[in-house]
Each structure stands twice: as structure tokens, then as C-alpha cells.
Amino acid sequence: MAIDAGLRRLALRTLLASFPGPSAPDWATDLISDGLAGHVLFGFNVVDHPQLAALTAGLRAARADVLIGIDEEGGDVTRLAHAGGSPYPGNAALGMVDDTDLTRRIYRAIGAELASLSIDLDIAPDVDVNTDDDNPVIGTRSFGADPARVAAHAAAAVTGLQEVGVAACAKHFPGHGATVTDSHLELPVVDAPVGVLRTRELPPFVAAVSAGVRTIMTAHIRVPALTGALPATFSQPALVDLLRREIGFAGVVISDALEMRGSVDYAGSIPQAAALALAAGCDLLCIGARVDLDLVEGVAAEIVTAIGDGRLPLTRVEEAAERVAALAAWARPVPGSVDPDIGYPAALGAVRVEGSLDGLGAPLVVQLEAASSAAIGHVPWGLGPHLDSTEQIRATPAQCDAVSLTRRAGDRSIVFVGRNLHRLPGAPALIESVAAMAPVIVVEMGWPSKWRPRSARAFVTTHGASRANGRAAARTLFP
Missing domain, CATH: 3.40.50.1700 (Glycoside hydrolase family 3 C-terminal domain)
Structure with missing residues (x-):
């Protein structure tokens, strides 16, 4: 059965999709014309800079204000340099050097490279406080184990990226650093009182918000004292009561990839996860890396169905779409000089x-x-x-x-x-x-x-x- 065209377009305005290969298939650009918020690029989309510049130009030809995101943390997590490794050290090294101006300049250099490629959303920095040596998914992506140090570098990284018009994304709220399991594979649990979260996990997010961070990404983790049985991505107490009301974040809340087991094992399916995440307070839904037209249409259809049966208030989806539109209007990448040479001395210092x-x-x-x-x-x-x-x-x-x-x-x-x-x-x-x-x-x-x-x-x-x-x-x- 065909879904309402206006509601479908509204649902698409809350979605970040992706596509395989170094060139965008027709369906990926058609969705942009239909209102899709944007796409996230992965290593399999990147061959070299000329190819990537042509790819992003093609996406923007479909609609100029499309959001084009990428996970470019520098260090171990790189998409631009996936074939040979990043020329920049990652957060753990920057935290060890502990020069916040250097962190700002490193992230500004990353941002300038993204801006030169017309990428306007960097799903970075990781601001988790890595307090467990056995954490299998954060580790060196973190600035360290000290909340105050992580907070200072989180603010510097956000500032560096956004100085060149690339939106930063502080992740993974409310904090993935104390986990010993990977949310890509299962639903981790952080069994800590909310008071501990306020002194250990939350200071970097507070600092990022104070620095003007435009987006914050959720974690598919369960914090019983805060989220009960729910992953944080589906938790209003986490996303509305804590992040919005207490911390005062007014930007875009992005879900971590809904295809991850920490999300889909709870929700039952990616489309159902999308409806739950929107209802909880997410504004922009990252579907994941393995996406095709049928999946995007299925997610949009489930959002429309959830609006119709009352699980998802129409006003909530409209609010989310308006925040995403404001983000797209703000993001204006400013190409500048790219300085990869600052990476090596920074790494040596760590x-x-x-x-x-x-x-x-x-x-x-x-x-x-x-x-x-x-x-x-x-x-x-x-x-x-x-x-x-x-x-x-x-x-x-x-x-x-x-x-x-x-x-x-x-x-x-x-x-x-x-x-x-x-x-x-x-x-x-x-x-x-x-x-x-x-x-x-x-x-x-x-x-x-x-x-x-x-x-x-x-x-x-x-x-x-x-x-x-x-x-x-x-x-x-x-x-």
C-alpha cells in the first residue's frame, strides 16, 4: 500500500543513508531529491580525492543542502585514508601530549580536508572517557581516562572542526568508555549510578555543548540507573531529560547506526529501531553501512506507520526535521590549507x-x-x-x-x-x-x-x- 507522500518526505528528512561503491547509484540521488537528509560515506566509497570530490559534487547536484557525513576521527578510525592509514594521530595520542591548541589544529586540519571535498558533517570527535582497559571498541579513540582532560580536548576538537564550517559530532552519549563489550555486536551495560555518570562520563559532553557542538551521537548502551531496560538511543530520560533539559543541548541528536546489534536486537528490526529512536528524542537517524533502497523505504514507511498509529507524534518528527534543516543551513564547509605535516610531530610527542x-x-x-x-x-x-x-x-x-x-x-x-x-x-x-x-x-x-x-x-x-x-x-x- 502506498504511503502518504508528504509524510514519506518528512520521514526522509530525518534519515542518513549510505550506498555501496565509489559512485552513487541513481536511487541514492533520487532519495536526496525526495528529501533525504543525507548520506554517510565509508571507506568503500573512497578511492582518492578527485574521485571523492566528484562523488560529493554529484550528491550536491541532487540538492545543494544535502548533508554529507563521514567518520573521520583521525588516528585508527579513518575513511579518507583507509587504504594507507591516517597521517594524524588519534585522540589517545593527543590526550597524552595534552596540548589543547594542538588538538584544535589537528581537527581543524581534518576539517579543512573534509571541506575541500564538500563533506560537511564529521561524525567525530569521540569524547568517551575510556575507563576500562578491556574496552574493545573505544580505546585509543578516547582522549584518555581522566574526565577533565577528555573534556578539555573534546572542546578543542569541536572548535577546530567547526572553525572551517564542518559540523562536529560528540559521541557516544551518555558515554561508551566503561564498557567491556562492543555495541556493534551486542548491547553493553554500564551499571553505574547517575551520580557517577555526572562526574565521569558527562563532563566531555558538557564541554562539547559549551563549545557549540552542532550534533551529538547516541550510544547503543544500557545504563540501568538512567535508561532502565532500554538502550540510550531509545531512552527519553537520557536524550530529553538529561541531554536536552539538564545539559542544555539544542542541536541535532544523531543515532548511532541502527543496524548495530545493540540497537536492532532490542528493537527487532532497523525500521522499528528508527521509530523508537525518533520517539525517544533522536533527530537524525544513521541507518548504517549496509543500506539499499528497500531498506530506506522500509524505514520511512515504518516512521509513517508509527505516526499513524500514535506511537510517534507527528510534532516530534516535524521538530526533528526542522533541527536537521537548521544543521544543513549552518554547515558551510570552508576549503582551506590542509596541513597533514602536523600529524607526525604530534604522534612522536605521544x-x-x-x-x-x-x-x-x-x-x-x-x-x-x-x-x-x-x-x-x-x-x-x-x-x-x-x-x-x-x-x-x-x-x-x-x-x-x-x-x-x-x-x-x-x-x-x-x-x-x-x-x-x-x-x-x-x-x-x-x-x-x-x-x-x-x-x-x-x-x-x-x-x-x-x-x-x-x-x-x-x-x-x-x-x-x-x-x-x-x-x-x-x-x-x-x-
Whole structure:
């Protein structure tokens, strides 16, 4: 049965879709003409800058004020540089350097690059306070574990992006840093009193709002003391009572991708999740990465149905669409000079060395591989591109044998490189076994936990695994 054309258009005004490939299919541009708020770009949409500029120009030809968003956090999460790694360090490195003006300039540089490509919404910065070393999805995307430091850098990042007319997005409200599960895969729970949230999770969001952040993204997490049985994305106490009324945010609330298990497992389907999110106070719904015309039409139809049966007040959808329109009117990317050269010295300043690197010589480098989180995707990392003649091995811990590695190294040192080595199955035992037999240096490119391997000569932390971080680590080992 055909749905009301006016209500369909209203529903589309609250949606961020996506599409596969380096060029937009006709349905993606047709939806823009029909009122779709915008599209989010992913790595599979990006080949190079000329191609991406042509892609965004085609989207804007369908409607000039279409929102074009991207998750460009710098550091480990990059879409523009997904083929080779970001030239900028991520938030953990910036938090370690702790120079808020540098953070502002890094984010301004990211914003200037996006502006040159006619992208006007950066779904960044991540302002979660990463208080759990075992957090599988935030980690180095966070400015740190101290709420005051994260708050200061959150404000600086927002300022840098928005100085060039690119809307920033503080995420993931009310805070994803204390979780030990990934909301892409399940619904995490933060079992903390609201008072703890106010002192631990919320200060960065308050700082971002004070800095004028235009959008805030929800988290598909459950906080029983605040949201009850609901994910925060579907919770009026979280999005209206806390974020709107208490914190005073007047901008656009964006849902995290509705395709994620933390959302869809509760709602039952992506269309049902969309209706719940709008009713709870979201204004702009990010559908996800795997989107086609049928899905977008299904989401729009469910929103219209929810309006008709009373689950979703018409005025709520109109309010959401008006906020999204105001965001699109504000966003005016200002192309400026892009300065990727500031990334490397910033990354170098974040490197910390415990122990001694003297006499390292020409070691055997062993990069211990592990699956990337869904947020990061498949982005190259490590020391490989920055070492010329040094012998390197890439393997999982299960593929390595301590005795064989020691024999292969001979009288050379062994450098283990990894991300989140403390929770990579088999990695701590392997490294400590080798360190008992040979000189070992460890380079940790993930979140720096409290674990330190027994008998290792040195432990190097980079606070990220971007291309800039890898170059900085290589320079530290081999000055």
C-alpha cells in the first residue's frame, strides 16, 4: 500500500543513508531529491580525492543542502585514508601530549580536508572517557581516562572542526568508555549510578555543548540507573531529560547506526529501531553501512506507520526535521590549507618508552595480528611501511612458537608490535616466553593497559596505530 507522500518526505528528512561503491547509484540521488537528509560515506566509497570530490559534487547536484557525513576521527578510525592509514594521530595520542591548541589544529586540519571535498558533517570527535582497559571498541579513540582532560580536548576538537564550517559530532552519549563489550555486536551495560555518570562520563559532553557542538551521537548502551531496560538511543530520560533539559543541548541528536546489534536486537528490526529512536528524542537517524533502497523505504514507511498509529507524534518528527534543516543551513564547509605535516610531530610527542632501547641493532620485528573492531575496519597499521631492510613477520600469536622465533632471531633482539596486547589471546604468554630466552622490546599501539611483560628490555607505547603513530614508533626505535 502506498504511503502518504508528504509524510514519506518528512520521514526522509530525518534519515542518513549510505550506498555501496565509489559512485552513487541513481536511487541514492533520487532519495536526496525526495528529501533525504543525507548520506554517510565509508571507506568503500573512497578511492582518492578527485574521485571523492566528484562523488560529493554529484550528491550536491541532487540538492545543494544535502548533508554529507563521514567518520573521520583521525588516528585508527579513518575513511579518507583507509587504504594507507591516517597521517594524524588519534585522540589517545593527543590526550597524552595534552596540548589543547594542538588538538584544535589537528581537527581543524581534518576539517579543512573534509571541506575541500564538500563533506560537511564529521561524525567525530569521540569524547568517551575510556575507563576500562578491556574496552574493545573505544580505546585509543578516547582522549584518555581522566574526565577533565577528555573534556578539555573534546572542546578543542569541536572548535577546530567547526572553525572551517564542518559540523562536529560528540559521541557516544551518555558515554561508551566503561564498557567491556562492543555495541556493534551486542548491547553493553554500564551499571553505574547517575551520580557517577555526572562526574565521569558527562563532563566531555558538557564541554562539547559549551563549545557549540552542532550534533551529538547516541550510544547503543544500557545504563540501568538512567535508561532502565532500554538502550540510550531509545531512552527519553537520557536524550530529553538529561541531554536536552539538564545539559542544555539544542542541536541535532544523531543515532548511532541502527543496524548495530545493540540497537536492532532490542528493537527487532532497523525500521522499528528508527521509530523508537525518533520517539525517544533522536533527530537524525544513521541507518548504517549496509543500506539499499528497500531498506530506506522500509524505514520511512515504518516512521509513517508509527505516526499513524500514535506511537510517534507527528510534532516530534516535524521538530526533528526542522533541527536537521537548521544543521544543513549552518554547515558551510570552508576549503582551506590542509596541513597533514602536523600529524607526525604530534604522534612522536605521544610516544613513551619504559626501559632501554640501547643496542637494538637490526632486530627481528614480529607484528602480532588480531581482528579489527567494526568501528576501525581494515586499515593498515604497524611499523612495516617505515622500516626498510629490517626483517618483519606478521602472524597471530597462535601461529608463533617461542623457540622458533628465538632461533630465527639468532643473536638479534626481537621487537613485538601489537594492539591491545594484554587482551590478545596468547600474546602475553608468547612474549614472556620469548623474553625469557632473548632480548625483547614490545611496541604497544593500542590502549596502554597496566600489563608489562616480565623480562622485556623495553616497553614502548604509541597511543594509537595510525600511519603517523607507526612512523613515530619506527623513529623512536631507529633514530
